[in-house]
Every structure is written in structure tokens, then in C-alpha cells.
Amino acid sequence: MADYQLYYWPSIQGRGEFVRLTLEEAGADYVDVARMPEEEGGGAGAVMSMLRDHQGGTAPFAPPVLQHGSLRLAQTATICRYLAERHHLVPRDQPGRLHCDQLALTLADLVNEAHDVHHPVGVGFYYEDQKEEARRRAAFFRDQRIGKFFSYFERVVDENPASGGWLVGSERTYVDLSLFQVITGIEYAFPTSFARTAPDHPGLIALRDRVAALPRIAAYLRSERRIPFNANGIFRHYQELDA
Amino acid sequence: MADYQLYYWPSIQGRGEFVRLTLEEAGADYVDVARMPEEEGGGAGAVMSMLRDHQGGTAPFAPPVLQHGSLRLAQTATICRYLAERHHLVPRDQPGRLHCDQLALTLADLVNEAHDVHHPVGVGFYYEDQKEEARRRAAFFRDQRIGKFFSYFERVVDENPASGGWLVGSERTYVDLSLFQVITGIEYAFPTSFARTAPDHPGLIALRDRVAALPRIAAYLRSERRIPFNANGIFRHYQELDA
Numbered sequence: 001m002a003d004y005q006l007y008y009w010p011s012i013q014g015r016g017e018f019v020r021l022t023l024e025e026a027g028a029d030y031v032d033v034a035r036m037p038e039e040e041g042g043g044a045g046a047v048m049s050m051l052r053d054h055q056g057g058t059a060p061f062a063p064p065v066l067q068h069g070s071l072r073l074a075q076t077a078t079i080c081r082y083l084a085e086r087h088h089l090v091p092r093d094q095p096g097r098l099h100c101d102q103l104a105l106t107l108a109d110l111v112n113e114a115h116d117v118h119h120p121v122g123v124g125f126y127y128e129d130q131k132e133e134a135r136r137r138a139a140f141f142r143d144q145r146i147g148k149f150f151s152y153f154e155r156v157v158d159e160n161p162a163s164g165g166w167l168v169g170s171e172r173t174y175v176d177l178s179l180f181q182v183i184t185g186i187e188y189a190f191p192t193s194f195a196r197t198a199p200d201h202p203g204l205i206a207l208r209d210r211v212a213a214l215p216r217i218a219a220y221l222r223s224e225r226r227i228p229f230n231a232n233g234i235f236r237h238y239q240e241l242d243a
Numbered sequence: 244m245a246d247y248q249l250y251y252w253p254s255i256q257g258r259g260e261f262v263r264l265t266l267e268e269a270g271a272d273y274v275d276v277a278r279m280p281e282e283e284g285g286g287a288g289a290v291m292s293m294l295r296d297h298q299g300g301t302a303p304f305a306p307p308v309l310q311h312g313s314l315r316l317a318q319t320a321t322i323c324r325y326l327a328e329r330h331h332l333v334p335r336d337q338p339g340r341l342h343c344d345q346l347a348l349t350l351a352d353l354v355n356e357a358h359d360v361h362h363p364v365g366v367g368f369y370y371e372d373q374k375e376e377a378r379r380r381a382a383f384f385r386d387q388r389i390g391k392f393f394s395y396f397e398r399v400v401d402e403n404p405a406s407g408g409w410l411v412g413s414e415r416t417y418v419d420l421s422l423f424q425v426i427t428g429i430e431y432a433f434p435t436s437f438a439r440t441a442p443d444h445p446g447l448i449a450l451r452d453r454v455a456a457l458p459r460i461a462a463y464l465r466s467e468r469r470i471p472f473n474a475n476g477i478f479r480h481y482q483e484l485d486a
Contacts, residue, residue, distance in 0.1 A: 057342075058399045061349045061392075071338055075348040077320075078341060095314055098321060099300075105318040106304045112355060113365075120363045121376055122356075124383040133364060133376050140367040149304075156301045 004030035004083075005067040007050045010043065012233040013181075015076045015111070016064040021177040022080045024220040026087035032225065077104045084174035091169040099168050103156065103175045107182055110149045114186060115234045117141045117241060127238070138241035142193040146186060150201045153179060157203040165206055172214065179204070180211035185235030192242045247273035247326075248310040250293045253286065255476040256424075258319045258354070259307040264420040265323045267463040269330035275468065320347045327417035334412040342411050346399065346418045350425055353392045357429060358477045360384045360484060370481070381484035385436040389429060393444045396422060400446040408449055415457065422447070423454035428478030433485045 004023065008016030010032075023030045033050075036042025047063050060074030066082070073079050081101060084090045090097045120137040121130040153167070162170035167179060183204055187194040198205055211217055220226055229235055247266065251259030253275075266273045276293075279285025290306050303317030309325070316322050324344060327333045333340045363380040364373040396410070405413035410422060426447055430437040441448055454460055463469055472478055 054398075054402065058395075058402045060345070061352075061395050071341070073341055073345060075345040077348060078345045081344075082341060098314070098316055098325060101324075102303070102316060102318040102321045105320060109304075116359065116363075116365075120359075120365075121379045122359075122363075122383040122388075124387055125379075130379075136368075137364045140365040144367055145365075152301075152304050155297075159297065159301045 002029045002031040003068065004028055006030055006032050006064060007047050007067070008032070008034060008064040009047060010034035011227065011230075013185075013227050013229065013235075014064075014233050017181055017227075018076050018178050019064050019066060019079050019083070020225070021181060021217065021220070022083045022087075022089065022174045024225075025172070025174075025177055025214060025216050026083055026089060027216060028083065028087060035225075077101070077108055080104060080174045080178065089172070089174040089177075091171075091173065096169050100173050100175045103153075103167055104178060106149075106152070107175070107178050110145075110182055111185075111234060113141060113145055114182075114189065117189075118236050118238065127236075131240070134238075134241060139243075142190060142241075142243050146190070146193060147197055147200075150197060150204060154201045154203045157207060165203065165210060167207070172211065176207060176211055177217070180208050180217075183208045185229065185233075188229040189235040189237050190242045191237070196243070245272045245274040246311065247271055249273055249275050249307060250290050250310070251275070251277060251307040252290060253277035254470065254473075256428075256470050256472065256478075257307075257476050260424055260470075261319050261421050262307050262309065262322050262326070263468070264424060264460065264463070265326045265330075265332065265417045267468075268415070268417075268420055268457060268459050269326055269332060270459060271326065271330060278468075320344070320351055323347060323417045323421065332415070332417040332420075334414075334416065339412050343416050343418045346396075346410055347421060349392075349395070350418070350421050353388075353425055354428075354477060356384060356388055357425075357432065360432075361479050361481065370479075374483075377481075377484060382486075385433060385486050389433070389436060390440055390443075393440060393447060397444045397446045400450060408446065408453060410450070415454065419450060419454055420460070423451050423460075426451045428472065428476075431472040432478040432480050434480070435485045439486070 006019055008014065034042050034044055034046045050065060051059050053059055064076055064079060066073045066079045073082055090100050117138045118127050118134050119130065120133040156167050157165060160166065160168065164170045166172055167175050212221060249262055251257065277285050277287055277289045293308060294302050296302055307319055307322060309316045309322045316325055333343050360381045361370050361377050362373065363376040370377065399410050400408060403409065403411065407413045409415055410418050455464060
């Protein structure tokens with residue numbers, strides 16, 4: 001049995017992708033449970049069952065969920081931090097770790113905003129039933145939010161005293177992996193807006209490329225374990241929402 | 244000089260209130276900087292200056308921000324966890340601490356949803372310019388989300404093996420304080436919906452009352468340090484958004 005079992009929807013990157021990237025860069029022994037065939041206990045049903053299973057404590061509110069022995073963890077940032085501390089994907093010093101954590105949560109805020117562009121009225125309605133609201137929110141997100149967040153993270157890289165092109169300290173951390181995911185997700189969803197803003201953020205583009213070139217991440221991105229971006233995830237490309 | 248300096252908007256509870264409650268229950272020596280008179284360095288301007296101040300590293304993306312000696316921390320959940328670990332507001336064991344962290348982030352998700360009810364199209368527009376969208380989102384939030392989140396937290400209290408009425412372990416943790424804030428905030432913003440759902444969640448009501456009765460919290464709630472709920476915070480009461 002693998003060390004870790006990840007429970008997340010099998011057909012999207014979604015929030016689970018932040019965990020997958022952390023597990024991959026850690027070189028961890030894990031199973032992406034729902035991506036196994038249904039006859040082997042996989043499929044979306046495996047996620048649903050886990051969310052109903054109260055054994056050993058309250059079932060989590062939502063996936064992604066990581067099972068590690070008897071420990072069952074939910075919430076993307078909590079899971080990533082836990083893995084990162086075990087697998088040397090955080091700095092050794094406490095201020096560095098805390099800095100990573102706050103950046104991870106700032107990225108989570110951006111991820112929420114990117115999601116809400118196509119679901120401003122809530123996840124209870126289809127995109128088709130909130131297209132007009134989405135158009136208004138998309139304009140605001142494109143024109144004001146992407147640039148504001150990107151400029152912030154660009155500054156963090158730029159002002160990192162270790163000056164190695166990473167967010168915190170002199171080595172890659174789990175937050176660099178998460179930032180890679182956010183940058184590529186926004187590029188996928190808003191290609192026109194992204195092309196316009198990218199030249200202002202050379203540090204982020206370099207960081208994205210540096211993460212993609214990490215041997216384990218590069219192997220993962222080439223593998224079938226990496227689910228392509230698609231129209232059901234957090235980052236969705238709708239032509240009418242890109243400028 | 245006080246041990247901690249909190250930087251947050253002086254006229255609202257907002258996300259800063261989760262930090263204030265943690266500092267108060269910790270009995271910590273702190274200053275709520277922006278609530279001091281402007282001539283003593285307070286006011287909203289103190290928050291703005293801090294957000295421009297890169298000294299000692301990148302300025303944070305947004306408040307609340309906690310300064311503790313040379314350490315400057317942002318993101319509500321990161322700050323609360325840091326304080327809770329220093330002031331015995333988390334369990335001693337790692338699984339208990341991780342459980343607290345994931346509950347804190349689940350509460351943060353609920354807080355985001357409660358905020359987006361009155362700002363579905365984004366913070367770039369006034370409420371008055373998104374009233375129709377807000378009405379749609381409010382119905383979904385009232386009818387489906389409050390009950391779903393409350394049932395989840397009710398189960399967590401109910402299934403806590405220590406069975407003392409707290410979320411995790413046998414003593415109050417920072418997450419209990421945060422849950423208190425969320426329950427009272429939703430009661431303020433959606434009194435009709437709240438009155439309808441409250442009888443289904445006796446464990447949460449009892450927890451809310453138990454937190455309010457903690458001597459330090461009770462003293463805080465009676466003091467002028469506690470800013471009343473109002474129409475500029477996260478939890479806003481608009482008659483038309485309550486059922």
C-alpha cells in the first residue's frame with residue numbers, strides 16, 4: 001500500500017492539483033485514488049464514499065483529502081504544508097515557513113477569485129445561467145485583479161534576499177509549485193489578458209519555467225498523471241470572458 | 244511597547260476580528276494600531292502606510308497584519324495559528340493541530356461566501372451596483388450553504404471524542420473563537436434564516452454561548468475594543484437579502 005492516498009475528482013486539476021504537484025516534487029509514494037479504475041475502487045465514487053465515511057473522526061467538508069496512515073487531512077493549504085514540512089519543501093527557519101504559509105493563502109485567494117469569475121452567483125447555478133454576471137466580473141478580474149496579484153508576487157520574488165528567483169529562501173518550496181499552477185492556469189483561461197501582462201512580470205515567467213524544468217515536475221507534466229486543463233476546472237477558458 | 248501590533252481597518256470587525264478574538268483570549272499584550280488616534284499614529288492611514296512599507300521584506304498583500312518583533316505576518320489563518328501555538332489555544336498533539344487548521348480554513352471558505360453574497364460581481368463595484376446579482380446569490384447562500392456548513396460544524400462538535408462541546412479536543416481552541424464569530428455574524432446578517440436553522444444546530448448554539456462566556460471574551464465583548472457589526476464589514480444585514 002502506498003504511503004499516501006489522495007482523494008480528489010478524477011477528471012479535473014482543480015484544487016487537488018496543488019496537492020498533486022507537491023506529492024510529485026516530493027517524490028512521494030502516493031495513489032491518486034479516484035483515478036484508478038472503478039473496479040479497483042477508483043472513480044468519483046471513491047471521493048463520494050470517503051466524504052461519507054466518519055470512521056476515525058468527522059468526514060471532511062470537501063476534497064481534496066489526503067490519507068496518511070490514520071491521519072486524514074482536508075483543505076488544500078493544510079495538506080500542502082503538511083507534505084512540504086515532511087519532504088523538505090519549506091525553509092528550515094520558522095519565519096521562512098510562516099512566509100510560505102501566508103503566500104499559499106494569498107494564492108488561494110487568487111484561485112477563489114479566478115473560480116468566481118465563471119461562477120459569480122455561486123456554484124448552485126450553471127455557467128450558462130450566470131453568463132452576464134460572469135462577463136462583468138471577468139472584466140474586473142482581468143483589468144484589476146490579475147495585475148495586482150501578479151505585481152505582488154513579482155515583488156516577493158524580486159525582494160527575496162536569497163535572489164535565486166524563488167519566492168522564499170534559496171530553494172524551491174511548495175509555494176513555488178502552487179504559483180506555477182496559478183500562472184499556467186491564468187494563462188490557459190485568459191490567454192489574451194495574460195499575453196498583455198506577462199512582459200511586466202519577468203520574474204514570474206522565469207519562476208514558472210524554472211518549476212516546469214524541475215526534473216520531477218517535468219516528468220509529471222509529460223505523464224498521463226497530469227490531467228489537462230479543461231472546461232470543468234477552476235481555470236476555464238471562455239472566449240467571451242477573455243479581453 | 245506592546246508585544247504585538249495588529250494592523251487592521253479601525254471601523255469594521257472584518258477579517259481582523261478573528262485575530263482580535265485570538266489575542267483577547269490569549270490575554271496577549273497588543274495594540275490595535277489603527278484604532279489609536281491619528282495624532283498617535285493610528286487611523287486607517289497606519290494600515291495604508293504599513294502596506295507600503297517594504298522594510299524587512301515584502302509588504303503584505305492585504306490586512307490583517309500582525310507585527311511581532313521583527314516578524315511581520317499576514318493572512319488571517321496564518322496569524323491566528325501562530326498566536327494560538329504561542330498561547331496554548333491549540334491542542335498539544337499534531338493531529339489535533341492539523342484538525343484545527345483545516346477547520347479554520349473551512350471557516351474561511353464560509354466567510355468568503357458570506358462576503359460574496361453582497362459582492363457577487365466583485366469588490367470593484369458598490370453593493371448598489373450589484374443588488375440583483377446579490378439577491379440571487381443570497382437565496383442560494385441562505386437555502387443551501389448556511390445549512391450545509393452549519394451541519395458540518397455541528398457534526399464536528401458532536402463527534403469530538405472529548406465531548407466537551409468544543410470543536411477539537413477537550414479545551415477551547417482558536418477555531419472555537421472563529422466559529423463564534425461566524426455564527427454571530429451570520430445571525431446578524433441573516434436573522435430570519437438564522438432563526439429558522441438554529442434549532443437544528445444545538446451544539447453550535449451552545450458553543451457560541453460557551454465562547455461568549457469565557458471571562459476574557461466576555462470582558463472584550465463588553466468593552467469598547469469590540470467594534471459592533473455594521474454595514475461595511477463582511478457580515479452585512481440587508482433586509483432584502485434575508486429570507
